[in-house]
Amino acid sequence: MAHSSATAQGVFPVSITVEFTGGLELLFGNERKHKVILPAQLEDGSRPNISYLLKYLVNNLMKDQRTDMFIMEDNVRPGILVLINDADWELEGEETYELQQGDNIVFVSTLHGG
Amino acid sequence: MAPTVCFNCKEARAVIIRPKNRHKLCRACFIQIFETEVHETIIGTKLFFRGERVAIGASGGKDSTVLAAVLKTLNERYDYGLNLCLLSIDEGIRGYRDDSLETVKRNAVQYEMPLEIVGYGELYGWTMDQVVAQVGKKGNCTYCGVFRRQALDRGAARLGIKHVVTGHNADDVAETVMMNLLRGDLPRLSRGTSIVTDSDASDIKRSKPLKYAYEKEIVLYAHHRQLDYFSTECIYSPEAFRGSARTLIKDLEKIRPSSILDIVKSGEDMAALVPVEVRGSGKSKHAGAEDESAGGCGSQNGRSSGGEMAAMEKQLTENDAAESRETEIKLPVATSKKSKPAKPAKQIKGQTMGHCERCGYISSQRICKACTLLDGLNRNRPKTAIEVGMEDEEGSSTLMRQMERAQLGAT
Numbered sequence: 342m343a344h345s346s347a348t349a350q351g352v353f354p355v356s357i358t359v360e361f362t363g364g365l366e367l368l369f370g371n372e373r374k375h376k377v378i379l380p381a382q383l384e385d386g387s388r389p390n391i392s393y394l395l396k397y398l399v400n401n402l403m404k405d406q407r408t409d410m411f412i413m414e415d416n417v418r419p420g421i422l423v424l425i426n427d428a429d430w431e432l433e434g435e436e437t438y439e440l441q442q443g444d445n446i447v448f449v450s451t452l453h454g455g
Numbered sequence: 456m457a458p459t460v461c462f463n464c465k466e467a468r469a470v471i472i473r474p475k476n477r478h479k480l481c482r483a484c485f486i487q488i489f490e491t492e493v494h495e496t497i498i499g500t501k502l503f504f505r506g507e508r509v510a511i512g513a514s515g516g517k518d519s520t521v522l523a524a525v526l527k528t529l530n531e532r533y534d535y536g537l538n539l540c541l542l543s544i545d546e547g548i549r550g551y552r553d554d555s556l557e558t559v560k561r562n563a564v565q566y567e568m569p570l571e572i573v574g575y576g577e578l579y580g581w582t583m584d585q586v587v588a589q590v591g592k593k594g595n596c597t598y599c600g601v602f603r604r605q606a607l608d609r610g611a612a613r614l615g616i617k618h619v620v621t622g623h624n625a626d627d628v629a630e631t632v633m634m635n636l637l638r639g640d641l642p643r644l645s646r647g648t649s650i651v652t653d654s655d656a657s658d659i660k661r662s663k664p665l666k667y668a669y670e671k672e673i674v675l676y677a678h679h680r681q682l683d684y685f686s687t688e689c690i691y692s693p694e695a696f697r698g699s700a701r702t703l704i705k706d707l708e709k710i711r712p713s714s715i716l717d718i719v720k721s722g723e724d725m726a727a728l729v730p731v732e733v734r735g736s737g738k739s740k741h742a743g744a745e746d747e748s749a750g751g752c753g754s755q756n757g758r759s760s761g762g763e764m765a766a767m768e769k770q771l772t773e774n775d776a777a778e779s780r781e782t783e784i785k786l787p788v789a790t791s792k793k794s795k796p797a798k799p800a801k802q803i804k805g806q807t808m809g810h811c812e813r814c815g816y817i818s819s820q821r822i823c824k825a826c827t828l829l830d831g832l833n834r835n836r837p838k839t840a841i842e843v844g845m846e847d848e849e850g851s852s853t854l855m856r857q858m859e860r861a862q863l864g865a866t
Contacts, residue, residue, distance in 0.1 A: 362678075362686075363517070363674060363686045364686035364687055364688065367687065367688065419702075419705040419706050419708065419709040420701075420702075420705035420708075422671060422674060422675065424470075424678070427470055427482075427679075428458075428468070428469070428470040428471075429470060429471050429472050429675075431472050432459050432469060432470070432472060432479065447678075449674055449678060450686065451517075451626075451670045451671055451673075451674045452701070452705070453686040453687060453688060454514075454516055454686065454687070454688070454689060
């Protein structure tokens with residue numbers, strides 16, 4: 342669990358790694374790994390969480406028009422797994438998890454075939 | 456948030472919540488427990504015998520890759536004495552299957568297993584690229600499904616192997632249960648849940664050792680063991696999972712994760728209630744050999760293709776409308792209409808499995824399903840339509856096609 346942050350919270354942007362696998366990379370320009378930099382603080386004063394990240398990814402990173410292949414009802418489509426630093430996001434509070442400097446977020450599709 | 460400790464070893468950091476019992480496990484315990492459960496399934500069902508030669512139907516996708524990895528591990532750990540190999544089907548879809556076959560080739564090296572690749576082109580004279588050029592994208596999955604089933608059998612026969620294992624998982628089985636329930640297809644319902652699909656139609660036995668394994672856990676197992684697998688959408692049926700029974704299964708899992716295994720178990724219980732004389736009926740024994748991927752996309756492991764739920768809904772509505780005309784439900788009779796000589800479906804012994812007149816494949820019909828489809832394809836072949844969309848070095852395609860036809864005629 343690496344957040345070696347001497348970075349004062351709320352000052353510096355949060356830099357994280359986002360990975361798409363299991364076929365999801367097809368929706369993101371066929372790139373597996375992405376470096377993403379999020380603001381440390383959102384307009385309402387809160388810190389960016391997974392919910393915010395999802396919106397960010399759809400608006401900024403997604404190359405494919407078919408957003409419902411990734412997002413449904415403002416959350417991750419059922420059948421797509423989310424790992425926060427390799428742990429199931431259910432262990433970390435799912436979409437409410439607040440992102441930390443250096444986090445590794447993996448989205449894995451179970452829906453794609455071989 | 457403080458890290459959660461593993462339920463099993465009480466030491467390491469938990470990284471997984473098991474769908475079936477919500478246990479929180481660390482990486483090592485999860486891998487160990489996942490493998491042990493597959494082992495228990497294998498032992499409990501006496502799936503293999505010592506010295507047995509087993510072909511793993513390998514697509515390069517997550518399920519078959521995990522199956523190969525787990526079987527190799529268990530074979531060594533528990534000394535099953537199995538002789539394992541990989542069997543892949545090349546549907547002939549450029550930019551799709553050729554990529555995944557590369558994965559299978561790497562797997563063969565990684566797992567030290569011999570690999571056999573059987574191509575639609577060599578078997579049928581038609582690659583899926585050519586089929587799609589002919590029939591279009593709509594309905595091409597039917598061809599692919601029917602061809603694949605025979606191809607696996609033929610590949611196994613070529614290797615002299617009598618047992619093919621496939622990567623069907625609990626989600627697949629749950630989906631099949633759902634679909635067969637909705638269809639009211641009792642014979643298939645009773646067969647679809649069993650771990651071994653044995654049929655007189657083929658002397659090759661099929662089984663699915665991962666039938667109790669959640670798709671989610673299969674993907675996580677692959678992730679945590681860093682297995683090399685390939686995943687994509689079939690270019691001829693992208694979004695095959697949209698609007699399918701699959702979506703329903705995943706939605707149910709989201710609400711209550713145990714529901715997938717519950718559906719599998721319910722399916723098994725219902726299967727046990729199906730009268731023996733109904734079990735073998737429907738399209739009779741021969742159905743056993745063609746069940747799983749009939750019409751479905753096997754590269755997605757037999758999951759139903761998109762829109763199937765919609766089609767089902769439509770049919771159900773029509774059924775409602777037709778209800779007034781119906782008198783009673785006569786399952787065996789209704790379904791046996793299709794089989795040529797109208798033998799009573801109950802006389803299972805009396806039904807002889809013949810061989811397809813064309814290709815010799817075991818079939819209850821005079822002409823097997825694959826040959827019937829090929830008939831349609833070949834009839835239309837002279838049309839130049841097939842050239843459309845073939846982008847490259849096919850200058851000699853006419854000659855090639857003639858040769859393929861000659862081959863077909865010879866078999």
